Amino acid sequence: MDTVRKYSIAYKGLSQGEHTFDFEIGDDLFQLFENKEIKGGNCRAEIELVRSERQLQLGVSIRGEVIVECDRCLGDCALPVDFAGKLVVKFSDEIREYDGETMWISAAQDYVELAQYLYESIILSLPYQRVHPEGACDPDMLRRFRIVSDEEFEQIENRVETQQAAAAENEQWTRSLETLKERMEQEEEKKR
Ligand SMILES: [Zn+2]
Incomplete structure (x- = not known):
């Protein structure tokens, strides 16, 4: 039928x-x-x-x-x-x-x-x-469709910039530590 x-x-x-x-x-x-x-x-x-x-x-x-x-x-x-x-x-x-x-x-x-x-x-x-x-x-779909306002977008951008600045600072700090360590080792060797 x-x-x-x-x-x-x-x-x-x-x-x-x-x-x-x-x-x-x-x-x-x-x-x-x-x-x-x-x-x-x-x-x-x-x-x-x-x-x-x-x-x-x-x-x-x-x-x-x-x-x-x-x-x-x-x-x-x-x-x-x-x-x-x-x-x-x-x-x-x-x-x-x-x-x-x-x-x-x-x-x-x-x-x-x-x-x-x-x-x-x-x-x-x-x-x-x-x-x-x-x-x-479905929460995943809702998140995907969510429209980000200008304000939220700015906040996200600022956060990324802050993180990048922090990472750069961190790198600089690590580098100066290494320099310091090297210098100390050199000093140690001079003493021997
Ligand atoms: Zn639904």
Whole structure:
């Protein structure tokens, strides 16, 4: 079964009235879409479907977890999904564009394809800011991204200069010690 078919409902054989469907949503759904906003995940969609003559009414709830890129540290970050929405599917020879509430399909079509609807609903349910909980970000990545202010930069430069000056001073001191030692040895030899 291909992925699009897996997330479809074969409605033709359904009697008028209520039906329920469950979908286990896995990585395959997220891989269908190009933008890679969601890297993977595990969700469960429960669909309450009411069939009538000219349309289907769907009550959709999706719960689970998806993996996205953390906005702060770019690491993998698991976010909970909790979505509830309604969708109307109308049978018509005149196919109009899906407007977020109503989907139009030809009466000749055997399946209602829900892959895109499920994917978009999951995206919609995610918070605007997608980040790890406070303190859970990758510390190495945060350090790498940290923007150093001018003041901090100056402090770092000063520290390096001070260290270099100290090293130079140290070298001079060592050299004078050696000179002193040599001179003392020479003095010692003269005495013998
Ligand atoms: Zn993070």
